[in-house]
Amino acid sequence: MAPRGRPRDTQVDERVLRIAAALIFERGYAGLSVDEVAEQAGVAKTTLYRRWPTKDHLAVAVVARLQAxxxxxxxxxxxxxxxxxxxxxxxxxxxxxxxxxxxxxxxxxxxxxxxxxxxxxxxxxxxxxxxxxxxxxxxxxxxxxxxxxxxxxxxxxxxxxxxxxxxxxxxxxxxxxxxxxxxxxxxxxxxxxxxxxxx
Amino acid sequence: MAPRGRPRDTQVDERVLRIAAALIFERGYAGLSVDEVAEQAGVAKTTLYRRWPTKDHLAVAVVARLQAxxxxxxxxxxxxxxxxxxxxxxxxxxxxxxxxxxxxxxxxxxxxxxxxxxxxxxxxxxxxxxxxxxxxxxxxxxxxxxxxxxxxxxxxxxxxxxxxxxxxxxxxxxxxxxxxxxxxxxxxxxxxxxxxxxx
Amino acid sequence: MAPRGRPRDTQVDERVLRIAAALIFERGYAGLSVDEVAEQAGVAKTTLYRRWPTKDHLAVAVVARLQAxxxxxxxxxxxxxxxxxxxxxxxxxxxxxxxxxxxxxxxxxxxxxxxxxxxxxxxxxxxxxxxxxxxxxxxxxxxxxxxxxxxxxxxxxxxxxxxxxxxxxxxxxxxxxxxxxxxxxxxxxxxxxxxxxxx
Amino acid sequence: MAPRGRPRDTQVDERVLRIAAALIFERGYAGLSVDEVAEQAGVAKTTLYRRWPTKDHLAVAVVARLQAxxxxxxxxxxxxxxxxxxxxxxxxxxxxxxxxxxxxxxxxxxxxxxxxxxxxxxxxxxxxxxxxxxxxxxxxxxxxxxxxxxxxxxxxxxxxxxxxxxxxxxxxxxxxxxxxxxxxxxxxxxxxxxxxxxx
DNA sequence: AATTAATCGAGACGGTACGTCTCGTCTTTTG
DNA sequence: CAAAAGACGAGACGTACCGTCTCGATTAATT
The missing domain is CATH 1.10.357.10 (Tetracycline Repressor, domain 2)
Structure with a gap:
C-alpha cells in the first residue's frame, strides 16, 4: 500500500543526532536536555519522541553512531x-x-x-x-x-x-x-x- | 581546637542511611527520593543536604557503608x-x-x-x-x-x-x-x- | 497571526483563582500555598507558574478579579x-x-x-x-x-x-x-x- | 532586685540595628535576612532573637528608630x-x-x-x-x-x-x-x- | 575563691514553601 | 498523516529563610 500523509523528514534524524552529540560532548550526559535538543535542532519535541521514545534512547543512538x-x-x-x-x-x-x-x-x-x-x-x-x-x-x-x-x-x-x-x-x-x-x-x-x- | 556550635546529631546519619538503603534495595536507585528519605527518617531536608550535598552523594554513602x-x-x-x-x-x-x-x-x-x-x-x-x-x-x-x-x-x-x-x-x-x-x-x-x- | 501550539486551557484560570480565593479568605494571605492551590485545583505547578510567575502575582490576580x-x-x-x-x-x-x-x-x-x-x-x-x-x-x-x-x-x-x-x-x-x-x-x-x- | 548573670552587651543593639537598617535601605525589606544580619553584625542568632522575637520585630525596631x-x-x-x-x-x-x-x-x-x-x-x-x-x-x-x-x-x-x-x-x-x-x-x-x- | 545565673558565639536542626527543571504526553494549526 | 508550537501533568530537586535548640565559653554578682 502506498504511504499516506506527510512523509517523515529524513533530515531530522541527522540534525537531531548531531546536536545531541554536540551537547553530550560539550556538557556531558547530564547536560543533555530533550527540550534543548529540540529547540536547537529546530524540531518539535513530538517529532523527536516519535523516533526515540526516551532521552536515554536518544543518547544511545548518539553513541551508537559514534561507535562505528x-x-x-x-x-x-x-x-x-x-x-x-x-x-x-x-x-x-x-x-x-x-x-x-x-x-x-x-x-x-x-x-x-x-x-x-x-x-x-x-x-x-x-x-x-x-x-x-x-x-x-x-x-x-x-x-x-x-x-x-x-x-x-x-x-x-x-x-x-x-x-x-x-x-x-x-x-x-x-x-x-x-x-x-x-x-x-x-x-x-x-x-x-x-x-x-x-x- | 574545640568544636563550636551544636554538635551534629549522630543518630541522623544512622537513620538516614538505613532508610535510604532500604529504599534503594526496595525500589532501585531511581526509587530513591530525597524528600521521602527525609520524611521517613524524621529528618529535615536541610539537615540531609548539610551532610550529603546531592542525592547521588547520599546514594554513594549508602553503598560505601554496605561495602565494609x-x-x-x-x-x-x-x-x-x-x-x-x-x-x-x-x-x-x-x-x-x-x-x-x-x-x-x-x-x-x-x-x-x-x-x-x-x-x-x-x-x-x-x-x-x-x-x-x-x-x-x-x-x-x-x-x-x-x-x-x-x-x-x-x-x-x-x-x-x-x-x-x-x-x-x-x-x-x-x-x-x-x-x-x-x-x-x-x-x-x-x-x-x-x-x-x-x- | 493565528496562535500556534496547544492553546491554554481557559478552565485552569477559573479553577485556580477560585481555589486561591477560597484559601486566602479562609486562612489569610500567609495561608496561601502555591503547592496546595495546584493540588486542589488539579493543576500542575508548572502550569500555574506559567501564568503567575510568583505567589504574589497569583494573590493579586485573585483580588483583582474580586474587585470587579x-x-x-x-x-x-x-x-x-x-x-x-x-x-x-x-x-x-x-x-x-x-x-x-x-x-x-x-x-x-x-x-x-x-x-x-x-x-x-x-x-x-x-x-x-x-x-x-x-x-x-x-x-x-x-x-x-x-x-x-x-x-x-x-x-x-x-x-x-x-x-x-x-x-x-x-x-x-x-x-x-x-x-x-x-x-x-x-x-x-x-x-x-x-x-x-x-x- | 539586682540583676543576676552576665549583663546584656549594649553594643549589640546598636550594631544589629545599624546593619539591619543598612540592609533594608540597600535591598528593601525583602532583602533583610536574619541570618545575614547576624553574620554581618558578628552576633549569634540566639542573641538576636533574645531581643527581637521576629524578623518583623527587628524591622520595626529599625524603622521606629529612624522615625524619631x-x-x-x-x-x-x-x-x-x-x-x-x-x-x-x-x-x-x-x-x-x-x-x-x-x-x-x-x-x-x-x-x-x-x-x-x-x-x-x-x-x-x-x-x-x-x-x-x-x-x-x-x-x-x-x-x-x-x-x-x-x-x-x-x-x-x-x-x-x-x-x-x-x-x-x-x-x-x-x-x-x-x-x-x-x-x-x-x-x-x-x-x-x-x-x-x-x- | 567558688558558685551561680545569665549572655554570647557558633552552628545544627525541624519545618515549610518556593521556584526550577525535566520528562514525556496532549492538543492545536499548518503543510 | 507529519511537523511545529507550545501547554500540560507529574514529580523531584535543591534553596532559602525562619525560629528553636544545644553546645562550650564568658562575664558578672553572690556566697
Missing amino acids: DDEITDTGDIRTDLVDYLEKIAAGLNRMRAAGGNRGPSAGAVGELVGAAARHEDIGRLGREQYARRNAIALALIERARLRGELRADLDAEVLFDQLAGALYYRVMITGAPIDRAYAERLVSCALEGNMTCR | DDEITDTGDIRTDLVDYLEKIAAGLNRMRAAGGNRGPSAGAVGELVGAAARHEDIGRLGREQYARRNAIALALIERARLRGELRADLDAEVLFDQLAGALYYRVMITGAPIDRAYAERLVSCALEGNMTCR | DDEITDTGDIRTDLVDYLEKIAAGLNRMRAAGGNRGPSAGAVGELVGAAARHEDIGRLGREQYARRNAIALALIERARLRGELRADLDAEVLFDQLAGALYYRVMITGAPIDRAYAERLVSCALEGNMTCR | DDEITDTGDIRTDLVDYLEKIAAGLNRMRAAGGNRGPSAGAVGELVGAAARHEDIGRLGREQYARRNAIALALIERARLRGELRADLDAEVLFDQLAGALYYRVMITGAPIDRAYAERLVSCALEGNMTCR
Missing part, C-alpha cells in the same frame, strides 16, 4: 592483533571519557551511559547486542589463532576476552587509571603468558 | 585466595545489581553508581580512593605469593588484578553475563596459566 | 454619590481586611497586597493602573457636580478624592480604625464643607 | 503649622519609600512594613500606638486652633487629620503619586476651605 564498529585486523600474529584491537577500544573509551571537556580520571560519559543502560532495560539490551557483535569478532580472531596453534587448544576464549576488555573498562570506570597502547601491550603479555612460576 | 571493606584471606595458596576474593567482590556486585528487584542482565544500581561518580567529581574521587585501598590489599596478596615463589618473579601485579576484577565488572556492567564462583575459578585459572601454546 | 470595578451611581446629588461610592470602597476593604478570620484592627490581606505591590514592580504598576481607572470614574463624577454648580468652580478634584479615599485606606492600614457608612458621611461632610471659621 | 517623633511647630497660624507637619510626614515617607535604591512610584519599604504589620498582631499594635501618639499631637494642634477661633467650632478633628495624613499615605502606597510641600499646601487648602459652592 571497529574493524579488526588479522595479521596472523595474535599478539599484535589483540594489541591493535584493544588499542582501538581504548581509543573509543578515551574519546568518550573526554567528552564534555572532561579531564582527569573521571569516567565521564562512559559512566553516564552505563547508568542509562541500567535505567532502561532496552538500552541495556541494545548495548549488550552491540557488545556481543564486537565480542564475536574478537572471539573469532582468538579462535583462528587457536586453530593455527598459536594459542592453547583448551583455552577459555570468553574469559580471555573478558579479561582483556574488562581491564580497560575497569580502569576507565573504576580506578580512573589511563589506558593506552603501552597498557594494552602489558595486558596482552600478561594474559598470554600467564603468571605462574614456570615449572 | 571485604576481608581477605591468605591461605598460602594464591589460587584459592584469589578465587575467594573475587567471589566476595562478585557477591557484592550481585547484591547491588539485584537492588530494586532487578533481575536479568541489567547492571542495576552498579551502573547508576558509576554514573553518579561520573557526574560528580568528588564522588568519583571518593570511589577511586576506596578502590585504591581494596587494590592495595589484593596487590599485597599477590606480592606475598610472588615472594613465596608461587608466581613469576617478573609478573605485572597491577595488570593481573585489573584483569581479574575488570572481568567481573565488565560482565556486570557491559555484557550482562552472570558472575559466580565457577566463573571466578575460570578467571583465575586463565590468568595464572596463560593462554599461549608453548612455554 | 465598582459601579458608581450618579443621582445628581454629589454628597450622596460620594458617600455611596466611598461606602463601596470601604466594603471592599473591610471584606479583604477580614480575610482569614482576621478580626480587630489589623490591615489583614490589604496590607499584604500593598507589600506584594512593593516587592514586585509589575504588580505595583498593575495596581496603580487599576486605581487610576477607579480614580478616573470618581473624578468624572466630581467634575460633573462641579459643572452642575454643586461644587466650587476652582476645586482641586485630585486632592479631594485623595482625601476621601486616602482617609479610608489610612484607617484600614495605619490606625486600624473602623470604616463604615457613618464614617463615610462624616468624611464627605468635612471635605465638602471645609473647616475654616469664616467663609 | 517629628516635632511639631505651633506658630499660631494653623495653615502653616499643618503644612509644616504634613511636609515632615511626607519627608519621612519619601525617605522610606526610597530605601533600597527604589525609584519610581513603588511604595517600597513603606508597603513592606504595612505588610509586616498585617502579619504580626503585635507589630500592628506597636505601629498603631506610635501613630496614635502622632495623631494626638496633631489633634491638639487643631484643637488649639479651634479654640483660637481659626477653625470651625464644630469641626471633626479626627476626620480632618485622617484626610490630611491619609491622602499622603494613599498616594505613596496606592497611586504612587509624589508628595511634596506643594502637594501639602494644596491638601491643607482644600481641607480648610471646603469644596462646596459658596452660597
Whole structure:
C-alpha cells in the first residue's frame, strides 16, 4: 500500500543526532536536555519522541553512531592483533571519557551511559547486542589463532576476552587509571603468558 | 581546637542511611527520593543536604557503608585466595545489581553508581580512593605469593588484578553475563596459566 | 497571526483563582500555598507558574478579579454619590481586611497586597493602573457636580478624592480604625464643607 | 532586685540595628535576612532573637528608630503649622519609600512594613500606638486652633487629620503619586476651605 | 575563691514553601 | 498523516529563610 500523509523528514534524524552529540560532548550526559535538543535542532519535541521514545534512547543512538564498529585486523600474529584491537577500544573509551571537556580520571560519559543502560532495560539490551557483535569478532580472531596453534587448544576464549576488555573498562570506570597502547601491550603479555612460576 | 556550635546529631546519619538503603534495595536507585528519605527518617531536608550535598552523594554513602571493606584471606595458596576474593567482590556486585528487584542482565544500581561518580567529581574521587585501598590489599596478596615463589618473579601485579576484577565488572556492567564462583575459578585459572601454546 | 501550539486551557484560570480565593479568605494571605492551590485545583505547578510567575502575582490576580470595578451611581446629588461610592470602597476593604478570620484592627490581606505591590514592580504598576481607572470614574463624577454648580468652580478634584479615599485606606492600614457608612458621611461632610471659621 | 548573670552587651543593639537598617535601605525589606544580619553584625542568632522575637520585630525596631517623633511647630497660624507637619510626614515617607535604591512610584519599604504589620498582631499594635501618639499631637494642634477661633467650632478633628495624613499615605502606597510641600499646601487648602459652592 | 545565673558565639536542626527543571504526553494549526 | 508550537501533568530537586535548640565559653554578682 502506498504511504499516506506527510512523509517523515529524513533530515531530522541527522540534525537531531548531531546536536545531541554536540551537547553530550560539550556538557556531558547530564547536560543533555530533550527540550534543548529540540529547540536547537529546530524540531518539535513530538517529532523527536516519535523516533526515540526516551532521552536515554536518544543518547544511545548518539553513541551508537559514534561507535562505528571497529574493524579488526588479522595479521596472523595474535599478539599484535589483540594489541591493535584493544588499542582501538581504548581509543573509543578515551574519546568518550573526554567528552564534555572532561579531564582527569573521571569516567565521564562512559559512566553516564552505563547508568542509562541500567535505567532502561532496552538500552541495556541494545548495548549488550552491540557488545556481543564486537565480542564475536574478537572471539573469532582468538579462535583462528587457536586453530593455527598459536594459542592453547583448551583455552577459555570468553574469559580471555573478558579479561582483556574488562581491564580497560575497569580502569576507565573504576580506578580512573589511563589506558593506552603501552597498557594494552602489558595486558596482552600478561594474559598470554600467564603468571605462574614456570615449572 | 574545640568544636563550636551544636554538635551534629549522630543518630541522623544512622537513620538516614538505613532508610535510604532500604529504599534503594526496595525500589532501585531511581526509587530513591530525597524528600521521602527525609520524611521517613524524621529528618529535615536541610539537615540531609548539610551532610550529603546531592542525592547521588547520599546514594554513594549508602553503598560505601554496605561495602565494609571485604576481608581477605591468605591461605598460602594464591589460587584459592584469589578465587575467594573475587567471589566476595562478585557477591557484592550481585547484591547491588539485584537492588530494586532487578533481575536479568541489567547492571542495576552498579551502573547508576558509576554514573553518579561520573557526574560528580568528588564522588568519583571518593570511589577511586576506596578502590585504591581494596587494590592495595589484593596487590599485597599477590606480592606475598610472588615472594613465596608461587608466581613469576617478573609478573605485572597491577595488570593481573585489573584483569581479574575488570572481568567481573565488565560482565556486570557491559555484557550482562552472570558472575559466580565457577566463573571466578575460570578467571583465575586463565590468568595464572596463560593462554599461549608453548612455554 | 493565528496562535500556534496547544492553546491554554481557559478552565485552569477559573479553577485556580477560585481555589486561591477560597484559601486566602479562609486562612489569610500567609495561608496561601502555591503547592496546595495546584493540588486542589488539579493543576500542575508548572502550569500555574506559567501564568503567575510568583505567589504574589497569583494573590493579586485573585483580588483583582474580586474587585470587579465598582459601579458608581450618579443621582445628581454629589454628597450622596460620594458617600455611596466611598461606602463601596470601604466594603471592599473591610471584606479583604477580614480575610482569614482576621478580626480587630489589623490591615489583614490589604496590607499584604500593598507589600506584594512593593516587592514586585509589575504588580505595583498593575495596581496603580487599576486605581487610576477607579480614580478616573470618581473624578468624572466630581467634575460633573462641579459643572452642575454643586461644587466650587476652582476645586482641586485630585486632592479631594485623595482625601476621601486616602482617609479610608489610612484607617484600614495605619490606625486600624473602623470604616463604615457613618464614617463615610462624616468624611464627605468635612471635605465638602471645609473647616475654616469664616467663609 | 539586682540583676543576676552576665549583663546584656549594649553594643549589640546598636550594631544589629545599624546593619539591619543598612540592609533594608540597600535591598528593601525583602532583602533583610536574619541570618545575614547576624553574620554581618558578628552576633549569634540566639542573641538576636533574645531581643527581637521576629524578623518583623527587628524591622520595626529599625524603622521606629529612624522615625524619631517629628516635632511639631505651633506658630499660631494653623495653615502653616499643618503644612509644616504634613511636609515632615511626607519627608519621612519619601525617605522610606526610597530605601533600597527604589525609584519610581513603588511604595517600597513603606508597603513592606504595612505588610509586616498585617502579619504580626503585635507589630500592628506597636505601629498603631506610635501613630496614635502622632495623631494626638496633631489633634491638639487643631484643637488649639479651634479654640483660637481659626477653625470651625464644630469641626471633626479626627476626620480632618485622617484626610490630611491619609491622602499622603494613599498616594505613596496606592497611586504612587509624589508628595511634596506643594502637594501639602494644596491638601491643607482644600481641607480648610471646603469644596462646596459658596452660597 | 567558688558558685551561680545569665549572655554570647557558633552552628545544627525541624519545618515549610518556593521556584526550577525535566520528562514525556496532549492538543492545536499548518503543510 | 507529519511537523511545529507550545501547554500540560507529574514529580523531584535543591534553596532559602525562619525560629528553636544545644553546645562550650564568658562575664558578672553572690556566697
